[in-house]
Amino acid sequence: MKKSLKLLSLMVLGLMLLNTACRSEESEFIEAPQNESLDASSRVADLLQRTAQNDGSDDNILDNANCLDIELPVTVNVNGLDITIDSEEDLELIEDIFDEFDDDIDELEFFFPITIVLPDFTEVTISNFDELEDLAEDCLGENEEDDDIECADIQYPIEASIFDTNNELIGTLSIEDDKELYLFIEDLDDTQIVTIGFPISVTLSDGTVVEASNLDDLEEILEDADDDCDEDDDYDYDDDDCENCNTELLTDVLTSCDDWYVDKLERNDMDLDDEYTGFFFNFTVEGDIEVTDGIDTFQGSWMSEGSGNNIVVTINIPDLPDFNDEWVLHEIEQEGDDNEVDLRIGDDRLRYESDCQ
DSSP: OHHHHHHHHHHHHHHHHHHHHHHHHHHHHHTOOGGGEEOTTSHHHHHHHHHHSOOOOTTHHHHOOTTOEEOSSEEEEETTEEEEEOSGGGHHHHHHHHHSOSSSOOOEEEOSOEEEEOTTOOEEEEOSHHHHHHHHTTSOOTTOOOSOOOSEEEOSOEEEEEEETTTTEEEEEEEOSHHHHHHHHHTOOTTEEEEEOSOEEEEETTSOEEEESSHHHHHHHHHHHTTOSOOOOSSOTTSOTTTTOBHHHHHHHHHHSOOBEEEEEEETTEEOGGGGTTOEEEEOTTSEEEEEOSSOEEEEEEEEEOBGGGOEEEEEOTTOGGGOEEEEEEEEEEETTEEEEEEEETTEEEEEEEOOO
């Protein structure tokens, strides 16, 4: 009997110790370190939600509204042509049609109804252009400071563990995209304790990938990324065609081809390209330009500096002053043996073409 009581006492003691250990592990989960527990009202939660917020500026060529997205696919009429846009890449089709002629009026019309996606990912179906304009009026104007952080992208998936102190249920969640992250943070409340699985990788606007090991790191990364790049919140659809340009690429293109000719030259609202029919331009790596028209030869110089959409090309041909200026490189286009280098200053344009491979 005494042995039985002794054995029973040991069992009870063991169960008490096991229960204490389990409650201790649960307590450790609840009392997670501050930099691992995501508070709904914290600064880092706000930054995360603003990074995940739907960016409506990518399709401004469609709607001229920084806070609205048109749900794809959508069919539109562009300068009399019906085209279906299935992806963001297809938006270039619209730009190509707009760019085809410089002196026409560009028009785009929707085939309604269409679906609009708001910053919080709410979807609204509209049936006419007036309704689209009404929604667009709620957006901020061109290049005005807005809430969304476009200079950083979270890499998914993100794993989250959730403890609800009301019903003591523990759950895990895999967040797969911006919409899920935005809505997850939107639904957080003070009764929940959330821990995020680290590390988390963030891609910056220049393509750099940085890694956060905790919420403090993540907050610092997103703080630094806020307004750290040109978010392209304007309606000028063709002002960012040289994002991947550099001076080395420009030099290689210009010097690898011979006999560049003037496809477009407009200065002070005057079209001058016809005046230079039969003129051929040859560029050297050393920065020299030689121009021939079949009779005369003209010598000059060129240089470039900068990167991306901010490359300045300086041309100086003393005997051909129409070309002399500090031009901004607008676009380099290479398709087969058709090569174009497009330079601009405000409304002035200079476009060279060459038929070399």
